[in-house]
Amino acid sequence: xxxxxxxxxxxxxxxxxxxxxxxxxxxxxxxxxxxxxxxxxxxxxxxxxxxxxxxxxxxxxxxxxxxxxxxxxxxxxxxxxxxxxxxxxxxxxxxxxxxxxxxxxxxxxxxxxxxxxxxxxxxxxxxxxxxxxxxxxxxxxxxxxxxxxxxxxxxxxxxxxxxxxxxxxxxxxxxxxxxxxxxxxxxxxxxxxxxxxxxxxxxxxxxxxxxxxxxxxxxxxxxxxxxxxxxxxxxxxxxxxxxxxxxxxxxxxxxxxxxxxxxxxxxxxxxxxxxxxxxxxx
Amino acid sequence: xxxxxxxxxxxxxxxxxxxxxxxxxxxxxxxxxxxxxxxxxxxxxxxxxxxxxxxxxxxxxxxxxxxxxxxxxxxxxxxxxxxxxxxxxxxxxxxxxxxxxxxxxxxxxxxxxxxxxxxxxxxxxxxxxxxxxxxxxxxxxxxxxxxxxxxxxxxxxxxxxxxxxxxxxxxxxxxxxxxxxxxxxxxxxxxxxxxxxxxxxxxxxxxxxxxxxxxxxxxxxxxxxxxxxxxxxxxxxxxxxxxxxxxxxxxxxxxxxxxxxxxxxxxxxxxxxxxxxxxxxxxxxxxxxxxxxxxxxxxxxxxxxx
Numbered sequence: 001x002x003x004x005x006x007x008x009x010x011x012x013x014x015x016x017x018x019x020x021x022x023x024x025x026x027x028x029x030x031x032x033x034x035x036x037x038x039x040x041x042x043x044x045x046x047x048x049x050x051x052x053x054x055x056x057x058x059x060x061x062x063x064x065x066x067x068x069x070x071x072x073x074x075x076x077x078x079x080x081x082x083x084x085x086x087x088x089x090x091x092x093x094x095x096x097x098x099x100x101x102x103x104x105x106x107x108x109x110x111x112x113x114x115x116x117x118x119x120x121x122x123x124x125x126x127x128x129x130x131x132x133x134x135x136x137x138x139x140x141x142x143x144x145x146x147x148x149x150x151x152x153x154x155x156x157x158x159x160x161x162x163x164x165x166x167x168x169x170x171x172x173x174x175x176x177x178x179x180x181x182x183x184x185x186x187x188x189x190x191x192x193x194x195x196x197x198x199x200x201x202x203x204x205x206x207x208x209x210x211x212x213x214x215x216x217x218x219x220x221x222x223x224x225x226x227x228x229x230x231x232x233x234x235x236x237x238x239x240x241x242x243x244x245x246x247x248x249x250x251x252x253x254x255x256x257x258x259x260x261x262x263x264x265x266x267x268x269x270x271x272x273x274x275x276x277x278x279x280x281x282x
Numbered sequence: 283x284x285x286x287x288x289x290x291x292x293x294x295x296x297x298x299x300x301x302x303x304x305x306x307x308x309x310x311x312x313x314x315x316x317x318x319x320x321x322x323x324x325x326x327x328x329x330x331x332x333x334x335x336x337x338x339x340x341x342x343x344x345x346x347x348x349x350x351x352x353x354x355x356x357x358x359x360x361x362x363x364x365x366x367x368x369x370x371x372x373x374x375x376x377x378x379x380x381x382x383x384x385x386x387x388x389x390x391x392x393x394x395x396x397x398x399x400x401x402x403x404x405x406x407x408x409x410x411x412x413x414x415x416x417x418x419x420x421x422x423x424x425x426x427x428x429x430x431x432x433x434x435x436x437x438x439x440x441x442x443x444x445x446x447x448x449x450x451x452x453x454x455x456x457x458x459x460x461x462x463x464x465x466x467x468x469x470x471x472x473x474x475x476x477x478x479x480x481x482x483x484x485x486x487x488x489x490x491x492x493x494x495x496x497x498x499x500x501x502x503x504x505x506x507x508x509x510x511x512x513x514x515x516x517x518x519x520x521x522x523x524x525x526x527x528x529x530x531x532x533x534x535x536x537x538x539x540x541x542x543x544x545x546x547x548x549x550x551x552x553x554x555x556x557x558x559x560x561x562x563x564x565x566x567x568x569x570x571x572x573x574x575x576x577x578x579x580x581x582x583x584x585x586x587x588x
Contacts, residue, residue, distance in 0.1 A: 076476055102478030114473040116466050126459070127466045137487070140458045145456065154459070193477050272361045274382045 003214070005221060005244050011262055018259070020246045023053025027090055029105075029198050029230045030075070031140065035084035036254075037074055042084035044070045045254045052198065052247070057224055058232045059245030059266075063274055067254040068234045069111060072200050076108055077101045089197065105265050109232075110188040111203045112217065117176025121167065121186060124175050125158040128193025132157075151160050161189050164226075181212055188219075192227065199223070201233040215239055217244050242266065250274065283430045288553040288569035289546060295445035296545020298506065302522030303529070303537035305492030309405040311532035312468045312488045315387065318394040319374060321519015322401035323493050326370055327363040327500030328510050329409055332416050339417075356419050363497040371493025372486050380482060398516070405512035410416035418505035437507045443502065447495060448538045454491075455534065464488060468532070480549060521548075524568050530581025539579055 007014055010018035024057045028051040035048035039157055045067045052058045073079045075086060086093045088104055094189050096104065107128075116124050120222055126133075133154045135146045162168045165185040170178065175186060184204065191199055204220070205213045217240055224231055236239050241248065242262040250258040250265060252274040302324060309317045338355035339347075347355075378397050382390050423434040432547065455461040466474040467484045475481050477485040503518060504510050521544060528539025544564060 078472065078476070095312075098472075099478050099480045102476055107487050108476055110473070114470055116469045116473070118469060119465060123462055123465075127462050127474070127479070128477050130463055135459075137460060140460050141454065152456065190477065201371070257498040 003217075003243070005217075007261070008246055010247055016049055017049065017051035017200035018247060019051055019053030020056050020232045023055055026054045028052055029054050029089055031087040032075075033085045033087070033157040035071075035074060035081055035086060037070065037079055037082045042252055044082075045074065045251075048074075048251075048256060050249055050256075050259070052168060052230045052232055054197075054230055056230050056246050057220065057223060057244050059229070059241045060232060060234045061062035061236070061238075061248060062257075063095065063240055066251040068251055069202060070254075071106060071251070072234065074266045075101075075200065078108055095112050095177055102185040102194055102196075105195070105197035106200065107198075108200035109169055109184075109191050109202055111206065112124065113180075113183050113187055115183055115187060117174070118173055120171065121162070121173050121175050121178070122155070122158050124186060125161055125189050129154050130194075131159060132186075132193075132195055134164040157194065161193055163187060163218040164192070164223070182206060182241070183207070185219075186221070192223065197229050197231055199231045201235075203234055203236065204236055205237045210239075216240070220244055283427060284553075288549050289432075290431075290433055290437060292444050292546035292549030293542060294440045295549055296525075297440045297526045298499055298541075299518065299522045299544050300444050300538045300541025301360055301447055301495050301502070302518060303526040303541045304447065305495050305499075305536060306523050306526040307531055307537040308464075308488050308492050309428060310526070312464050313375075313377065313485045314378070314468075315390045316394060316520070316523070317379075317489075317492070318391070318523075319397035320399055320492065321515040321517075321522070322398050322405075323371060323374075323403060323496040323515070324365050324500040324503065325510075325512060327497030327514030328403065328416065328514060329414075329503040330363040330366045330497070331359045331407065331415055331419075332504070332510055334362050335417060335419075360498065360501050363529065364494045366367070367493040367500075370492045370520070371489040371496070375486055375489040380485075388428045390550035398519075399570065400517070402512045404531075409512065411512065414510040416504040416508040416510045418508055419501055420505065423498045436502070440502045440506070443498060444538070445539075447498070450527060451491075452534055459538070460484075501539075521564070524565065527578055528568055528571060528580030530547075533580045533582075534579070536578055538581035543579075569572035571576070578584060 003011065006023055008020040011021050011024050015038045032048050032050045036046040043201050048071060051153050060071060062068055064234060070079065072080050077093060077096055088101070091104065111275040116127060133150050139147045159171065162171060167182065167185065167189065170182065170272065178186065188201070188204065200225055205216055208216060220231060221244055233245070236238050245262060248260065248262055248265045249256055250271050257270045257274060258268045260268070302320065305320050306317065310321070313498055326470065328515055331530065335356065338359065341356065379390060382393060408424065420435045420439055423432050425432050455464055463474065463479045463484050466479055467481050469482055483507050500515070525540035526537045526542040528544060529536030529538070544566050547567055548564050551560040555563060
């Protein structure tokens with residue numbers, strides 16, 4: 001039997017957007033207003049308007065080449081937007097670099113795994129913890145007590161994070177030698193290590209079999225519940241999207257064609273057209 | 283016995299190459315660029331140490347200084363050279379290489395060659411083209427087997443310094459958040475940035491470490507062959523680069539091994555084959571090694587993803 005995840009009602013916030021009912025008292029963690037980017041003469045993303053609640057699981061779907069990953073690259077400032085604003089927790093990210101956005105609270109995983117494959121599993125997580133391991137450079141060079149103390153804290157934190165996916169035993173393995181599914185999980189752990197308030201998952205279920213996908217769905221909900229963070233995911237697996245996402249945004253040719261709850265999206269004619277093509281007039 | 287003394291000369295010469303090669307290999311590993319100005323940073327380090335020690339002996343120490351004062355002045359001169367070279371390295375990176383971070387690797391390579399000539403000519407303007415006679419930082423030698431085997435103290439100091447640097451650098455890059463940030467940048471700069479690592483700061487740190495090592499190499503090298511001129515750094519720079527490639531560029535133990543082997547080959551070739559041909563033999567060995575193992579002795583071949 002298909003597992004049912006509880007679905008909150010979406011309610012409007014003071015912008016043309018909706019967030020889950022439980023998040024309405026708090027300001028949205030992310031708000032995009034008229035976000036857009038041009039590559040040469042091509043408008044890859046245009047007028048992207050979206051708000052994500054503090055603890056929402058949001059989905060970003062659309063046919064191939066719709067601009068979904070471009071949106072992630074805009075949010076993480078890998079690309080500088082041509083137009084529009086991104087408000088992360090009310091703060092404009094316009095002048096931030098990628099590293100500063102990460103510090104401010106956005107973490108992501110990648111469509112094609114981009115782990116530091118020559119490093120150990122634990123070191124990968126510790127790199128995620130980089131900005132939460134505060135000791136000055138001199139302390140690191142001279143190995144002063146603060147270095148040992150902070151590195152110990154980082155080690156314990158890394159193990160704790162790895163235990164979410166029962167991966168503590170793999171800590172000493174080389175990241176590149178892990179099986180595919182474990183590498184995908186490690187990417188999520190590494191992203192969580194940066195202490196995000198918004199986690200972006202780029203096709204987390206790509207290449208997974210149905211039982212692995214079901215486990216992943218449980219884990220995504222678990223992560224949201226444990227860390228109380230917002231999660232935005234790009235995914236082609238409709239069971240996953242419709243199963244756990246609370247608000248869904250559909251992109252086609254760089255433009256939002258529909259927004260709403262899974263039920264609304266499933267019956268939206270524009271979405272059906274984008275995915276299946278236009279119905280032939282009889 | 284003769285062989286042994288040539289071998290020791292080779293090892294200590296190789297240690298200098300290894301210290302310089304560490305700078306090349308770290309910058310290549312993390313910033314993915316060949317910093318051909320690295321050899322000239324060595325020369326700057328040599329000049330700073332030269333002027334610092336001459337200033338100390340002429341105006342600070344007075345006639346007949348005590349041993350402790352001389353040692354202290356020498357250490358101060360080396361530290362000063364390290365500080366000046368560190369600043370120089372960071373400034374070169376910030377002004378010349380950072381604006382080209384997104385440019386092709388050829389543009390950066392040409393810039394590096396330009397910086398190298400700039401430093402040489404600036405040194406000629408500032409310090410003059412006449413060779414300076416560098417006073418070795420340590421003198422004296424140890425004799426073994428009734429004077430058949432002599433090891434200079436400079437040679438000993440060089441080898442010890444090289445081993446300490448090598449161990450410290452390995453520890454630094456393998457443990458701790460800065461070392462991990464460096465390795466993250468070396469593997470995937472984009473992903474490192476998304477983990478909140480400041481890539482520019484990490485690359486600056488790499489240049490700072492490499493340049494500080496260049497200063498040490500400069501002082502040791504000038505103690506070895508005590509003639510200092512604006513082009514002093516270029517040949518050892520190229521040989522150290524060779525050593526880095528020989529050992530597998532990007533690998534710290536590789537730079538160490540490559541440097542030592544290169545020094546030994548050079549020393550033995552000079553002793554047994556021909557002094558004039560020693561450089562030719564050196565580079566011939568490099569070509570043969572690269573034909574057999576293109577990634578260098580300890581380098582790993584990274585298969586291109588298709």
